[in-house]
Amino acid sequence: MSQPRAKCGWRVPCRWAALALWIGLILAGANTRAFADGGTVRLSQTQGPYRITALTSPNPFRSGPVEINVLVQDATSGDALPDANVRLSLALRDEPDEARLFVAHSGATTNKLFHSATFQLPRAGEWTVSIDVEGPAGTARTSFDVTAGERLPRWVSFWPWFSWPFLVVALFAVHQTLARATPSAAHPLSTNNSSQRGGDGDNLGY
Amino acid sequence: MNPAFDAFLRSWPSNPALIVTLLGSAAVYLRGWVELRRRAPARWTGAHLLAFVSGLAAIFLALGSPIEPFASLLLSLHMVQHLLLLMVAPALIWLGAPFFPLLRGVPATIRTHWIGPVLRARVVRRFFGGLTHPFVALPVFIAAIWIWHAPGPYVWALRSDASHYLEHACFLAAGLLFWYPVVRPYPSRPSWSLWLLMPYLILADVQNTLLSALLTFANRPLYAYYTEVPPLAGVSPLADQAAAGVIMWVPGSVVFLVPLFAIGVRLLFSSPARVVTARTAAAPRTRTPHAQTTFQLPVLQSAPAGGFDLLHVPLIGRFLKWRHARVALQLPLAVLAGAVIVDGLHGRQLAPLNLAGVLPWIHWRGLLILALLVAGNFSCMACPFTLPRRLAGRWLGFGRVWPHWLRTKWLSLVFVALFLWGYETFALWDSPRWTAWIVVSYFVAAFAVDGFFRAGTFCKYVCPIGQFNFVQSLVSPLQVKVRAPDRCASCHTHECIRGSSVVPGCPTRLFQPHKSSNMDCTFCLDCVHSCPHDNVGLIAGLPGAELWRNPFRSGIGRFGTRTDLAALVVVLTFGALTNAAGMVGPVVDELDQLRTWLGDPPAWVTTTLFTLLGLVVLPATTVGLAAALSRRCGQFAGSVVDLATRFAYALVPIGFGVWLSHYSFHFLTSWETALPATQRALQDLGYTFGGEPRYQCACCRPVGDWLVRLELLFADAGFLLSLYAGYRIAQREAARPSRALAGFAPWALLILMLFAAAVWIVFQPMQMRGTLPGGG
Numbered sequence: 001m002s003q004p005r006a007k008c009g010w011r012v013p014c015r016w017a018a019l020a021l022w023i024g025l026i027l028a029g030a031n032t033r034a035f036a037d038g039g040t041v042r043l044s045q046t047q048g049p050y051r052i053t054a055l056t057s058p059n060p061f062r063s064g065p066v067e068i069n070v071l072v073q074d075a076t077s078g079d080a081l082p083d084a085n086v087r088l089s090l091a092l093r094d095e096p097d098e099a100r101l102f103v104a105h106s107g108a109t110t111n112k113l114f115h116s117a118t119f120q121l122p123r124a125g126e127w128t129v130s131i132d133v134e135g136p137a138g139t140a141r142t143s144f145d146v147t148a149g150e151r152l153p154r155w156v157s158f159w160p161w162f163s164w165p166f167l168v169v170a171l172f173a174v175h176q177t178l179a180r181a182t183p184s185a186a187h188p189l190s191t192n193n194s195s196q197r198g199g200d201g202d203n204l205g206y
Numbered sequence: 207m208n209p210a211f212d213a214f215l216r217s218w219p220s221n222p223a224l225i226v227t228l229l230g231s232a233a234v235y236l237r238g239w240v241e242l243r244r245r246a247p248a249r250w251t252g253a254h255l256l257a258f259v260s261g262l263a264a265i266f267l268a269l270g271s272p273i274e275p276f277a278s279l280l281l282s283l284h285m286v287q288h289l290l291l292l293m294v295a296p297a298l299i300w301l302g303a304p305f306f307p308l309l310r311g312v313p314a315t316i317r318t319h320w321i322g323p324v325l326r327a328r329v330v331r332r333f334f335g336g337l338t339h340p341f342v343a344l345p346v347f348i349a350a351i352w353i354w355h356a357p358g359p360y361v362w363a364l365r366s367d368a369s370h371y372l373e374h375a376c377f378l379a380a381g382l383l384f385w386y387p388v389v390r391p392y393p394s395r396p397s398w399s400l401w402l403l404m405p406y407l408i409l410a411d412v413q414n415t416l417l418s419a420l421l422t423f424a425n426r427p428l429y430a431y432y433t434e435v436p437p438l439a440g441v442s443p444l445a446d447q448a449a450a451g452v453i454m455w456v457p458g459s460v461v462f463l464v465p466l467f468a469i470g471v472r473l474l475f476s477s478p479a480r481v482v483t484a485r486t487a488a489a490p491r492t493r494t495p496h497a498q499t500t501f502q503l504p505v506l507q508s509a510p511a512g513g514f515d516l517l518h519v520p521l522i523g524r525f526l527k528w529r530h531a532r533v534a535l536q537l538p539l540a541v542l543a544g545a546v547i548v549d550g551l552h553g554r555q556l557a558p559l560n561l562a563g564v565l566p567w568i569h570w571r572g573l574l575i576l577a578l579l580v581a582g583n584f585s586c587m588a589c590p591f592t593l594p595r596r597l598a599g600r601w602l603g604f605g606r607v608w609p610h611w612l613r614t615k616w617l618s619l620v621f622v623a624l625f626l627w628g629y630e631t632f633a634l635w636d637s638p639r640w641t642a643w644i645v646v647s648y649f650v651a652a653f654a655v656d657g658f659f660r661a662g663t664f665c666k667y668v669c670p671i672g673q674f675n676f677v678q679s680l681v682s683p684l685q686v687k688v689r690a691p692d693r694c695a696s697c698h699t700h701e702c703i704r705g706s707s708v709v710p711g712c713p714t715r716l717f718q719p720h721k722s723s724n725m726d727c728t729f730c731l732d733c734v735h736s737c738p739h740d741n742v743g744l745i746a747g748l749p750g751a752e753l754w755r756n757p758f759r760s761g762i763g764r765f766g767t768r769t770d771l772a773a774l775v776v777v778l779t780f781g782a783l784t785n786a787a788g789m790v791g792p793v794v795d796e797l798d799q800l801r802t803w804l805g806d807p808p809a810w811v812t813t814t815l816f817t818l819l820g821l822v823v824l825p826a827t828t829v830g831l832a833a834a835l836s837r838r839c840g841q842f843a844g845s846v847v848d849l850a851t852r853f854a855y856a857l858v859p860i861g862f863g864v865w866l867s868h869y870s871f872h873f874l875t876s877w878e879t880a881l882p883a884t885q886r887a888l889q890d891l892g893y894t895f896g897g898e899p900r901y902q903c904a905c906c907r908p909v910g911d912w913l914v915r916l917e918l919l920f921a922d923a924g925f926l927l928s929l930y931a932g933y934r935i936a937q938r939e940a941a942r943p944s945r946a947l948a949g950f951a952p953w954a955l956l957i958l959m960l961f962a963a964a965v966w967i968v969f970q971p972m973q974m975r976g977t978l979p980g981g982g
Contacts, residue, residue: 040365041434053436059365071436078440080209110220111275112213113438155969158911161918162965165926172930178330179323 039069042129043144046075049137050084054129054144055114062149063121069114070104072133082106084135086115093126093145124150210439217272224270228262235259235302238310249392250307258302264295269374278364280441281432285450291374292351293461296381300389338386340398340406348413350380355417361431384410388465403469411462415455422451516581516684516744517734526744529709529735532587540590543645549887550642559886559899562638564879566645572873574675575866582684582744583675586665587729591652595661602657608667615770619777621670626781627817630788631810662713665728672728677778678862679724680855681750681927686727686734686742687718693741694719702733702742703760709736712761718742720760723752725771750927753855754934765855769847772854776825779861783963784820786868788813790970828959829854832952840949842939852939853953856932860957863924864964867917871972874913878903909972917968925961929954 039057046052053071072084083106091099102117109116121127130143155162235258243250267273268290277284309317309325324330336342353359354373363373387396388403420428427433427443437443517523525531542565550562557563574585599605634640655664665672688694702718705711711733712718714726718733718741734742756766765771787793793816801812833850836842842849885899936950937943 041431044434044436051436073436078437080213080438082209082213107216110217111279112216113210113279153969154914155965158914158918158969161915162922165922165961168926169929175320175324178327181327181329 039067042146043131043142045142047133047142048140049075050081050133050135050140051075051078052131052133052140052142054131056129056146060149061146062151063124064151065118066121066148067109067116067118068102068104068129069109069111069116070131070133071114072135074137080113081135082113082115084115084133086134087132088117089130089132090121091128091130092123093128096128099130121148124148208439214272214276217275219270219272219274221270224266228266228270231308232259232262234311235304235307236311238307238312241310242306250303254302254307256302257298258304258307261295261298261300261302264290264298265378268295278431279435279438281429281443281446282449282453285453287374288377289454289458289461291377292347292381293385293458295378296385297389297461299382300385300391303392305391305393338383338394338396340387340402343383343387344406344409347380347384347410350376351413351417357428357430360429364429364431388469400469400473404466404473407462407466407469411459411466414458414462418451418455418458420451422448422455424448424451514746515689516746518743526731527734532730533593535584535588536590536593539588540593543590543649545887547642547645549883549890550638550640550645553638553887553890555638557636557638558879558905559883559901560638561880561883561887562641562645563635564876564883566641567635568872568876569880571869572877575678575869576873578675578678578682578862579866580683582682582686583679583724583727583729586672586675586727587731589665589672589728591648591669592656592665592728594649594653595656598653598657599661602654604658606659608659608663612667615667615673615768615774618668618670618673619770619774621668622673622774622781623777623817623821625670626785626821627814629785630817631813660713661710662715662728666714666726673774674778676725676727677775677858678865679727680752680858681862682724683746683749684744685724685747686729686731687721687745687747689741689743689745691719693739697739697741699738701736701738705732706736706738711736715761717760720758722755722757722759723762725752725759725762725765750859750931753858753931754938756852756938766848766852769851772851775854775858775861776829777821779857779864779960780820780825782861782864782868783960783967784817786864786967787820787963788816789973790967791972792970794973828956832956835952836936836949839951840936840940840945841942842945842949843941849939853932853935856928856935856953856957857960859927859931860921860924860960860964863921863927864960864967866920866924867964867968870920871909871913871917874916875909914968918965921961921964921968924964925957928957928960932957 039055040059040061042054042056044051044053051073053073055069055071057067057069068088070086070088072081072086073079074081086104086106088102088104089099090102091097100119102119104115104117106112106115108118125148127146127148128143129146130141133140236255239250239255239258268287273283273287273290277287309321312321337346354363354376359369359373363369386394387398387406390396424444424447427447429447432443432446437446441449515523517526525534528534542561546562546565549560553560553562557567577584628634632640634644651668652664655668656662700717701709701711703711703715709732713730713732714728716726716733718737721727729744731744734744753765756764758764762768762771797812797816800815801807801809804811829850830846833846833853836853837844837846837849844852881903882899882901885896888894888896889899932953933946933950936946936953940946940949
C-alpha cells in the first residue's frame with residue numbers, strides 16, 4: 001500500500017534552503033558594507049594640476065583593517081579623474097625609512113569616484129600618509145598625518161554576531177507575556193498529552 | 207559622459223542583507239497576496255501588489271542604489287534619500303495594505319502561534335493604536351525630521367555608519383507612523399474623523415516649508431561636513447544646500463498636498479453616511495470577541511499540516527528505499543577505512559600528509575556533524591564498522607542477549623570519556639599509527655560484540671561514536687518515523703521490529719509506532735524496508751522538539767528516568783567545550799604553566815587533570831548546583847538527580863552548536879589536506895597518476911571573518927535552542943506555572959555560561975591540528 005505524498009512536503013526544505021541562502025549572503029556580504037560611506041576627510045587641497053581629497057576609515061582611526069579613499073579632480077574644472085594612478089605610502093613618523101606602499105584602485109570601493117586601498121595597519125602611532133598622483137596633467141604629491149589608535153579586540157567587531165540572541169530572548173519574553181495575557185489556542189509545540197505515555201509499547205514489551 | 211555621472215551610475219553598493227530582506231518581504235507579501243486574491247479578488251487588486259513592491263523599490267533606491275554612496279558628497283542627493291524614506295516608501299507600503307498579505311505569507315506555525323498572540327494582545331493594539339493616532343504620529347514625524355536635520359546630528363550621521371543606519375531607521379519608522387493615518391491601510395478603521403487629517407497634512411506641509419526655506423535661503427553652509435568634501439561638478443556647498451532645500455520644498459509639498467486635496471474632495475463630495483461609516487466601524491471591532499474572530503480570519507488560520515519526507519524526494523528517496531542502499535554507502539567508507547589503516551600503519555608518520563592523519567580527524571568529523579545538522583544520523587547509516595555484522599553472526603553465531611545490567615549508556619559513557627581523554631593525552635590527531643589501530647580495534651570490537659551478542663548491541667551499548675551521533679541527532683531535522691500512526695494500529699505483524707523473511711527488524715529494538723526521537727536510531731532503514739505498508743519515512747520535524755517531551759519511547763523508556771542517558775548528554779556537552787578548549791592558545795599556555803608548577807611530570811598528567819576537570823568536576827558541580835537551585839526555586843518534585851536528569855537534555859543544542867563550530871572550522875579551513883595526503887599515499891604505492899603531492903594544500907586556509915561569523919551563528923543557535931528547551935522542560939515539570947520561570951533560571955544561567963565559554967573559545971588563537979604550519 002503506498003502512502004499518498006504530503007501536499008506541502010517541500011515546504012520544509014524550501015524554508016531551510018531559503019534560511020541557508022539568507023545566512024550565506026549575510027555572511028558573505030557583511031564585510032562589504034564596512035566603510036561604504038567614504039570616511040573622515042583628512043585632506044582636501046589643490047596640489048599642482050589636481051585637487052586631492054583623502055578620506056580614512058574607520059572613525060576613529062586605529063590599527064587593524066583600514067581603508068584610505070582618494071578623490072582626484074582637475075584643479076581647474078573640478079572634474080573627477082578616475083583614470084589617474086594613485087599610490088599611497090605609509091610610514092610611522094618615527095620610522096620614515098620603513099614605508100609601506102599601496103596602490104589605490106578606482107573601483108575598489110563602492111563610490112567609483114574614489115581610488116581606494118584597503119589594508120591592515122600594523123601598529124598604533126603617528127603615521128604619515130603620502131599620496132602620489134599620476135594623471136593626464138602630470139604628477140603631484142601631497143601628504144597628511146594621522147594618529148592611529150590601538151587596535152580593537154577582535155570580538156568588538158563581531159559583537160552583533162553573538163549578542164543578537166539576547167534580543168531574541170527579550171522578544172520571546174515579551175511574546176510569552178502577551179501570549180499569557182491573551183486567551184488563545186494551545187501552544188503548537190505542546191505535545192504533553194496522556195495518550196503518549198505508556199500505551200501498546202509497554203504491553204508488547206518493545 | 208561626465209566622469210562624475212559615469213562614476214555615479216557605476217556606484218552600486220553591495221548590501222546583500224538589504225536585498226535579501228527586501229526580496230524576502232516581497233516574497234512573503236506575494237505569497238499571501240496570491241492566496242487572499244484567490245479568495246477575494248475584488249478586495250485584493252494588482253494595485254495593492256504594485257504599491258507594496260514600489261514601496262520596497264523606493265527603499266532599495268534610497269539605500270541600495272548609487273544615491274547611498276553619493277549622499278555623503280552631495281547634500282541634494284542626501285535629501286532625495288531622506289524624502290524617499292520619509293515620504294515615498296512608507297506611503298506606498300501602506301497603500302499595499304500589507305497586514306493581511308504579510309501575515310498570510312508567513313508559515314502557518316509562526317503566524318498562528320508566534321505572531322497571533324502578539325497581535326491579539328490588547329496592550330499591543332492599544333500601543334500601536336495610540337502611536338498611529340494623528341496627535342502622536344505628527345509630533346513624532348516632525349521631531350524626527352527636525353532633530354536629524356539639525357547640524358550636529360546630521361554631521362554625526364555622516365561621520366559614522368552606525369548613526370547613519372539609525373537616522374535612516376528613524377526616518378522610515380517616522381514615515382510609516384505619519385502615513386498610516388492618512389492611508390488607513392485595510393483593515394485599519396480609525397475612530398477619529400477624517401477632518402482631522404486636514405490640519406494634520408497642512409501642519410506637516412508647513413514644517414516642511416519652514417525647514418526647506420531655512421536650507422534654501424541660508425547664506426552659509428549649515429553642515430560643516432559638506433564644506434570639507436570637494437565640490438562635485440562645480441557645485442559649491444551653498445548651491446548644493448539650496449538645491450537640497452528646493453527638493454525638500456517642492457516635491458515634499460506635493461506629497462503632502464495631493465492627499466490633502468484627495469481627502470478634501472472626499473469629505474466635500476461623499477455622502478455623510480459613508481464618512482460616518484468609515485469613522486464608526488473602527489475601534490470597537492478590536493474589543494469584542496466577534497471582532498477578534500474577524501481579525502483572525504483569514505490570516506490567523508492554520509494551514510494544513512504537511513511533512514517533508516526525504517524518501518519522497520525523487521532520486522535520493524529511490525536510492526534510500528533500495529534494500530542495499532546502506533551497503534552501497536558503507537562499502538566506499540570501508541575502502542577508505544582500509545586506506546586509513548594501511549597508510550596509518552605503513553605510510554609516512556606525518557599527520558598532515560597521511561590519510562590516517564587527515565581523513566578521520568578533518569573530513570569524516572566535519573561531514574558527520576554537517577550531516578547531523580542538515581539531515582540526521584547518516585554517519586551511522588554509512589558506518590563501515592558494522593558492515594561485517596552479518597558475517598560475524600554467521601561465523602560466531604552466538605546471538606546472545608546483552609546482559610541486563612549492561613543495558614544502559616554507562617559503559618559507552620566510559621568509552622566516550624576515555625576517547626576524549628585519549629585524544630588529548632596521546633595527541634591522536636597527530637599519530638597516524640594510533641589512528642589506524644583505533645580503526646582496526648573498532649572493526650574487531652564491532653565484529654566480536656555483534657558476533658557474540660545480538661546484532662546492534664555494539665551500536666546501542668558500546669560504540670562511543672554511535673552515542674555521539676545519537677545524542678547530537680536529537681536536534682537533527684529528520685527522523686525515521688511512521689507516516690500514518692493509524693495504519694500501525696491495524697498492523698499485527700510488526701515487521702519493523704521483528705523483521706521479515708528478507709530484512710531484519712530494528713537492530714536497536716525500536717518499535718516504530720512508539721519510537722520517538724533519533725535516540726538509538728542508526729538510520730539503517732531496516733524498518734523502512736521491512737514495513738509491508740510502506741509506512742515508515744524519513745520525516746522532517748521541529749529540530750530539538752524531542753528534548754522537552756518526555757513520553758515513553760520504545761527501546762529507551764522515558765528520557766526523564768534515564769540518568770545514564772542524561773549523564774552521557776552532560777559529558778558530551780562539556781566534552782565539546784573541553785575538546786575545543788584543549789587546542790586554544792591560553793588553555794595550552796595554562797597547561798604548560800601547570801606542568802612547570804607540578805615539577806615537569808609527563809604530559810599525560812596535566813592532560814588527565816584537564817580532562818577530569820572538563821568532563822567530571824565541572825559538569826558534576828555546575829549541573830548539580832543548577833539542579834539543586836532549580837529544585838529550591840521552582841519547587842519541583844523529585845530529587846536533585848531526578849531534576850538534573852530531566853533538565854540535562856536542554857544542554858544538547860548548545861553542545862551540538864560547539865561541536866558544529868569546532869568540527870566545521872577544521873573542515874572548512876583544512877579540507878584540501880586530503881589531496882596531498884592521497885597523492886603521497888599513491889606515490890608511496892608506486893602510482894604516479896596522482897601527480898606530485900601539492901604540499902601547499904596541506905597547510906590550512908586563513909581563517910576568514912565569515913568563518914568566525916559562522917562559528918558564532920552555530921553557537922548562537924545552540925544557545926537559543928537550549929534556552930527554549932530548558933524553558934519548556936521547566937513549564938512541564940513545574941507544579942505551578944508561576945514557579946516555572948524561577949526553576950528555569952539556574953539552568954538558563956548554566957546555558958549562558960556554556961555559551962560565553964563557546965564564544966570565548968571562538969576568539970582565541972587555535973592550533974591548526976592536522977595541517978602543516980604556514981597557513982591560517
